[in-house]
Amino acid sequence: MRWDLTFLFLVSTWFPFRMSAKKEKNATFSLISGTVAGAIEGAVTYPTEYVKTRLQLQAGGKLAAGELRFNGPIDCLVKTIRTHGVGAVYTGMSALVIGNAAKAGVRFLAYDKIADALRDKDGKLTGSRNVLAGLCAGMTEAILVVTPSETIKTKLIHDKNSANPQYKGLIHGTSLIIKNEGLGGVYRGLFPVMMRQGANSAVRFTSYSTLKAQVQQWRNKGDAPLPAAHTFAIGATAGIITVYTTMPLDVVKTRMQGLDARNLYKNSLDCLIKVVKSDGVLSLWKGTTPRLTRLIFSGGIVFTVYEKVYNVLASQASQ
Template identity: 30%
Template sequence: MNKESDILSRVAAGSAAAVFQTTVSYPFEFLKTGLQLHRSLPGAPVFNMMYPLKVYFAGCSALNVGALFKTFVRFTTFEKACQLMRDPSLPATAALSGPRLLVAGTITGFMESLWIVPFENVKVAMIENALFHSNGSQTIAKPAVDKLSATSSTRPTFHKSVPQLTAREIALQKYAKNPPLHFFPTIKEIYLTRGLRGFVQGTMPTIFRQVGNSAVRFTTYTTLKQLVSPNKALNEYYAFGLGVVSSCAVVALTQPIDVIKTRMQSKHRWTTYKNSLNCAYRIFVEEGFTKFWKGWTPRLFKVGLSGGVSFGIYQYVENLVALMRHEGYLK
């Protein structure tokens, strides 16, 4: 089988699986993000989990676009990383050892994280905007408005005059009152209120999370695959089950990083946290150690379902392409 066409078939299979599983499992992503954005401070109301159906898909478009980029980078990079880490003294068909698999998965996670950060920021902003409209309150936008008012009122003047607001402050006031709900208007909101840096908020925790996700997922999945079916193609049902198991390991080990990532990508992060370390410290002191696992239940459903479906569909399409090549329908 031609190596380049084999990689393309893997990318096509992975892209189809990524869009499908992202859409199907997105309500869990919405609940996970909403729970993580909610600060469990004394006297704070409990996070409302009941919304109209369309609200549960707020930000799905941003995540789907990001998933296409992520999947392309994931499968192409993992293939190249495995070739790079292969021991030249062993046969080309020999399986990679555990440590080499871990390094290949880490490289893959780092590369794909660079592509998804902007789309993660758009997704979080779209979810915050949807929660604002659904809850019918000013509580989400209030910190930014309060801080803006305080900044404007403390400017030194020699006479009474109408405060002159900057373009960014005008945009903040506009979007605080009526935040957009759709993909491109949200991109415009981020650019006008936060500039280009608004698309790269939470880069470091996102990189750490993606590196952890890919390292744990690919290492666990490939290791189990080598144990279950070392010498032949894996059945898609086994692939689904192994994908679920590997996803459970991902949630258990990377949830605290995911919570910090979500908080750092909030549109009002600048009113609350200085940096990722400050965010982690304030969560620990103000909310408690267990809050680092906020949203773990919907994330477990989301990541478990998405991992199982992704690997299951990927293996099914890969087996189908291999069969069609064997039968002579494809070259």
């Protein structure tokens, strides 16, 4: 783990910095902007999500007959394309794109409304309240959207690479999962997902908001919109900080959503212990490279698209 990045996160989170006063966000604009941003980000970055998931499914688990063993992200990508074709790295993409669009919409809507409620009488938001707003937004998206969409995505990827694949696609796979496991089948790993999403949003929004406010202050721009290049860079930095601080939660989440999770793990803590015993502590950062790649671009894309779409909607409404 990169301690310099952890230190940067802690400083950005707890430094007694107060964000400048902002006008209350329009709920409809936040929902639309977040949804558009999430859909675009999910489609663009999906291959990295596929590679991350494949690597994590092998962390602390036994290989099925005929299943490929990967030595790293590049090896995973090459072997998958060589064995199953280019289309294989987009397995489960529809579940993630749909879920990502809904997730981002819910995330930005929840964050903006909660942040507005937590502002003081001068319209300012302290660092600790910003963390709380991000945490609540992450928990909300985990319950409403992320858990079912990511469980289905993970099962589709795991099934595609098993000895006897049974899912023919998103709709067929989802119907079979619910038929065989009930509605609880698509809510597998709810607790680690809530923990991961809560931590993700708390870290990402706090890092982004703090860095954005500092850049605006440095440029003497007040609350004015920043150029797209600056927004992308700030969002990418927030993505880097998020990856290194929340990776263990992501690994446990993926393992708990695998096809054989019910037979292997009693709960999230049992999963964590077994993964560490089997492959060591560093296995909790399995898939960091592809997830880092994705979240660097994810942070840049999501925040940039969100800001642009929101500003366009707001400007059109004011005319």
